[in-house]
Amino acid sequence: MKQHYAYFLLIAAFIGLTACKKSIGLDPVPQNKILEYKVSNLKDTVMYGSINQLNNTITVYLPVVYGLSLIDPEIKVSEGATLTEVPVPVDVYDQKKKYTVKGKDGSTNTYTLKIKVMNPVKLDVSWPAFNLVNGEMIAYPNSDGNFIGNFNAFGQGLLRIDLLHKKTGKLTVINDALVTWVLASPTQSASLSFNPAIDTGVYQVKVKYYDQEMTMKEPLHIIHRQPDLLMPSKSVKQGATISFPAFNSIFLGLKSARVKLNDAAAYDLPVVGFTATEMTLKVPDNFPVGTYDYTALFTFEFENWKSVSKLGSLTVAAK
Template identity: 40%
Template sequence: MKLKFIHFLTFIVLAAAFVSCKKTEELPALPKSSIITYKVVNLPDTVIYGAVDQLDKSITVYIPYFYNLTVIDPEISVSDGASITEKVGPFLISTTNIKYTVKGADGTSTTYTVKVVQQNPPSLTINWADDQYTETSPAMYLPIILGDFHSSNSGGVKTTITHTKTGKAITLLNPVIQPSGNLYSLNAQIPADADTGSYNVKVDFLGNTATLKKPLHIKYIQPAVVMTYQEAKQGENITFLADQSVFINLKSVKVTVNNNTYDLPVVSYTPQTMILKIPDNFPVGDYFYTAAFSFEFQGWDTVNRIGMLNVHPK
């Protein structure tokens, strides 16, 4: 009798366990203010899907470096009847704090944060293309740098030069990365107001940093002037630009027309621009390639150029 009772209890326990295994619980329904899909659509022949986390309320987008992507143009789908309060448009891949708030037809509101993860090259090695040629000048370009960039994503590179004496750091302008044999070449422009001297060169690219062993040397070169058509009234100003150089110690400017020489007072000048005044008594006329300009820079050769000058009466 006791044995039968034990068997009966065992049966009851097993039956209860079986019933409990069959029981299911429904997951809570998603609010009607959800982002369903997030796609990056500005790539040729492919689409990148972002991972939408409904618990964390985040969207993670993984961008492989070889796509050379600098801008993300998203396409977003949301719950039926829902809308996004922010304007959905392209943004730079480096932009942070991108958020979207979805308003649902059921009155709910959900805010998602976008996380862009760049899948970068594993490392970076750079060298001068020619170790014997590491000099340049303000407003000019770097000597060519070669590196294993694995990509021509010029928007992902930052080149910084630091003066070895003053410690002043300068970010170079207009960087360009291009394929060069089995490697890539990097070039960038030196700002016109950069000081002369020796500089250490550092390159940051897609999460990697590399420094050149041999420094860069910046020095001034002979100033040159872009000769463009100039037109003004007596007493007005004309402007000249530097030609692949910078203006250093500008002293005076003269122009000769009709065998007479006139001073053009220097109103102001910067490393790349000079503003000159046409004297009130300057003879009216159209001097088409007959105006002989003379630009004098202290410590440099005088720059003599024939130009076009059209002067009207006041």
Template identity: 35%
Template structure:
């Protein structure tokens, strides 16, 4: 029995000796963002920091009316940000922060901004002339903001191909609200776009809505003239008439005193053409009357009278 007791004591002594050995925890990284804070007029909003995925997620209530955030960022002791802290638009999805520790190790965090909002709805799409290139449309819906930079409007065809953002006509653009309902007028359909069926896509912050489908069709090409003054042998420019574009512009002729002259087309885009003055039209000529005839393959000819002045 004495030997057994002695053995038990020896085991206990070894066990207690083993318990005295401690395992240290890894020190906290010194290149971390420890707090991300946004102060608004009504709230203080803290970002959720994921130290594993290296993300910062900030939830912004739509009622806050914020268009940008100006964050305050806290870091590990002795750390610094690689670049200055700048205001961030709510729609900016490409913001990141790199933290540099005193030992020069780094961590990069991606910022995700989530606007807490109801899903928008496109209630109406209207146009005064045609649903066609270079024509304005107006839209309405529950977009919850009148800040144009928060709203992106595009057209999407049946194959899912999306246009560039529709640009406003500065002369007539208006955005107004009645409660959550917002009306936007005079957004221009792009000049370079194929015929087909299109839905109006409206993106408000992080949410997207679509209208019903509309058939986009080209209209008769036409041109406008403001009597040019041209040097002999030189060029001048013409533009389409309002709400039209140049399509398959093949020739331009001018009739002066019963004689037909060919005015070569040097180049053209949907919104502008560069025209060469005929070599056999000499200077000086002041306010000479010209009957212009523009030919567009697949369309009727467009005709326009104008005065032209030719200088030496």
């Protein structure tokens, strides 16, 4: 019995020694990783994204007080690896941004960027009370408007403003509103410009501020108003054309234009053409040469609107 036991131990030892000579190879470490994601457009501040290599995500936690509309990344990848596209600034509202890393072995790996804004205050926005007329905020094409809110930051492009036309369902998005501080006030003011081509009508307004949003209690009502224009100084030759821009309104049904010189003779300025924001007029060939320093009285006529008269500075040279 002892002899059999000794024989068994001898065989077991032999097998153990043989097994020790074998080496089990480990899978090579992938060389297609993002190792560091740094936000580079913060003055005197360094911020890094949190990289999760298991689910291939990069999360940037952005304090609202920085007031960033874009983040500009610097990205480090595995040795010998490259990004398939050059990193560019990312809109903070872009939740679909992806980065693909190509390793030196040809393998690829794709990461999804997540931007989370840390804002402890619930969004609260409203129109200034003095701008409300019969429970509506009144505004005009080619003009500016504003509202107030607790943004705790300032800058341009921080907000996304959705204007939903209540009758047609057409959606207009404004993403270039400028947020500024209001003196002696805990709130900030957001100014926005209404496109000259915006449809008139009543709109529901939704304001998005990073990961929060709020619908305005009162609607926005876009209406037309009396056409008006700016009168910059003009120098022109006989027979040439001059142009004037619209001011806080759009041109509607421009019919005619004329100018009266030094309280004397009046000359028609034929309308060559006009858009919502600019009119072009022709100076007659027989227009008197001279400089009329705010002694030229221009009069413009519009369909269904009052005529507009303005003094302007006009210099006319011989053709």
